[in-house]
Amino acid sequence: MPSPPRMPRPGPATVERFETLADAFVARGAKRSQMFGMPVLKAGDKVFAGTFGDAMTFKLGPEQLAKALKRKGVRPFEPMPGRAMKAWVLVPVEHSRAWSALAEQAFTHLRWRVRI
Numbered sequence: 001m002p003s004p005p006r007m008p009r010p011g012p013a014t015v016e017r018f019e020t021l022a023d024a025f026v027a028r029g030a031k032r033s034q035m036f037g038m039p040v041l042k043a044g045d046k047v048f049a050g051t052f053g054d055a056m057t058f059k060l061g062p063e064q065l066a067k068a069l070k071r072k073g074v075r076p077f078e079p080m081p082g083r084a085m086k087a088w089v090l091v092p093v094e095h096s097r098a099w100s101a102l103a104e105q106a107f108t109h110l111r112w113r114v115r116i
Contacts, residue, residue: 010052017093022039022041047059048110059106059110068089068102
C-alpha cells in the first residue's frame with residue numbers, strides 16, 4: 001500500500017496571516033482545527049477555510065466559487081492529484097489580500113447551514 005503524499009507546510013508569512021484571520025473568526029464563533037494535518041477553521045463541525053502550503057483553501061458557494069476561479073493562479077483544491085474537493089478553491093499567497101473576503105464568504109456560506 002503506497003504511503004500518503006506529504007502535505008506542504010506553510011511558511012512563516014502564511015502562518016502569520018492565517019493566525020490573524022483565525023483570531024477574527026474565532027471571536028465570531030468559529031473553531032480552530034486540523035484537516036490533512038493543516039490548520040483550518042470550522043463553522044460548527046464544517047471546515048470553511050484552511051492553509052495548504054503557502055496558500056489558503058476556501059469552501060465557497062457556486063457564485064463565489066466561479067468568481068474566485070477567474071483570478072490568475074487560483075484553482076480547484078486538490079489535496080491529492082486527481083481528487084478535487086467539490087466547492088473548494090486553492091488561493092495562493094499572491095492573493096493574500098483577498099483571503100479575508102474569501103474567508104468571510106466561506107463562513108457566511110456555511111454559517112446558515114450550521115449552528116455556531
